[in-house]
Amino acid sequence: MTAATRLLDEMCHLTAQSLTSLETSDHFQVVKMLGEGSYGKVMLAVHRKRGTPMALKFFPRDSTNLFSFLREYNLSLSFCTHPSLTKALGIAFSTPSHYVFAQQASLFGDLYDVIVPEVGVEEDCVQRVVSQLCGALTHLHSLGFVHRDVKPENIFLVDAACRWVKLGDFGMAKATGTKVPGVWYSSAYCTPEAEMAKESEDSRHNTASKPDGGNGLENKIKRVWVSVEASTDCWALGILIYAMLTGSLPWTQTASDDRSYIKYQEWFDQQNDQDGQDDELDLWGEGKDEDITMSLDEDKQNRSKRKSHPVAPQFACFTPLASSLFLTLLHPQPGLRGRPDDVLGYLGGDWLQVKEKIQLEEERKTIRGREVIRNEKEREGRGEGYRSGDTRS
Structure with missing residues (x-):
């Protein structure tokens, strides 16, 4: 404590x-x-x-x-x-x-209101928000607290352009190391380590649904207790960044039977194996033994083959920089998961592929056009004309 x-x-x-x-x-x-x-x-x-x-x-x-x-x-x-x-x-x-x-009152709603479904928000806006959240979470974690409920609905806007946001709602916050009942829920924001509580939750639900309360064996199932750790916030931050960039979630639920999550796990394992092999080669490269016969050309060919593993489909729209960020924050092992201050090193570079940016911008223009038409129809219905002094689009 x-x-x-x-x-x-x-x-x-x-x-x-x-x-x-x-x-x-x-x-x-x-x-x-x-x-x-x-x-x-x-x-x-x-x-x-x-x-x-x-x-x-x-x-x-x-x-x-x-x-x-x-x-x-x-x-x-x-x-x-x-x-x-x-x-x-x-x-x-x-x-x-x-x-x-x-x-403090945030008069411009929350982040959930500005994330356009299947489109997200502009990348520069995402990086502004992420920079602020990293500072906020680092501050909380340094004091020994974990928020435990990082999501768009709990990030409030001080201005409409997301230049200043505030993380709020500390009802779930706990001290690091506190023992709490493990809870699994069907969401991408739920961490992979929480899945061990799924069997307990399912058993309790099934027992409660039976008129006789289930048999004695089912009633003996004990609830899983887990330690509160900052890595929970780091996982949620990774999912939040994905949601802001794409307007969607990478998978429906963080579970071993979710097909999209399985694809991510396969990609993660491939990248992890590749990094381990690269480290081994680097260690060999430090030696000066004459027995090492691998030529530089052979080494490059092998590295190229290891890097040819396909990216998980839902992450194909991201640059290598952003992919590395997600692999860091969304590490299945909580003890090896990246921290909020690690994210700062990824800011400033491109996160979305060029073609993806162009496509998303076209979709945003279409959405803005529909909003303009809808607003004009509403004004006409109220008998209002367009005011020349109103420059809003």
Whole structure:
């Protein structure tokens, strides 16, 4: 346990003793809904005395553990000091029905809203977002915390062009090394190491679905416990980059029976074997023995053959630079997975093949054209003309 995680626990106990009860409407003017989920809802509000806009996050008291609420609040308040982490504003209270805390408001939605299905977003925009997220995750990990829920819906936009984004929603965040129940779910964001919990999840589901609750053997199946590690965020970052660049996911679920994931594993293993062979050749090359008879031409031919392995189909649109990035972040073994700060070395170069960029740009132009036509029809329906001062396309 790091000093930061110990301090967080102490802050939660102190905050629990000073949490006040009040009516939201007495202190805030609620403007609109910003989002909602299983945790509760987030509302845009204005502080009546200060006139400050903020986001109020509401957690239903009947389904929320108080200490969990206080952990998320204090983590966001005291440890999210990086500019690309959503910070709480020092306001926490309870109402008869909810626990509530205030945080910075991002008025332009989340990253999910700007990723065009099957198209994605422009590559320079992707690299801007990735650069910021790498800094945010590196900061969290250095303090001993793992976010555990990196996905487009939890990345909020401070401006419409993604020049400034903030990673938020720390409800799943845990201290590194914490033991938690292993959970497998059908998504590319789920890590390969989580598949060991799949059998347990399936067995529990099947047992629960039987009227008699299943036989004794099934009831003895124990839940898998796993250690929280930063590598979980690194895997999710790799999947997120793929989603931003393509507007899709590389596979439906990270499971040994998913055909797309199997193709990726085959490609990964081939690249891994090739790297191992190259290392072995390099070691031999360091020696000066006269018994080494392999000529340079033969060496080049062998290397060329090893590099001719086909790329996994869903990664064929990427440059070798981007392919190397994905192989680093999406390493099946969590202990060998790349870190967020490793990604910084891949920024600045091209990630998409030229022909892929051209095709995606044509698709974006088509989509923008449809949006213009739809907007014009909506204006005509409202009896509005195009304003000469409006330069938006």
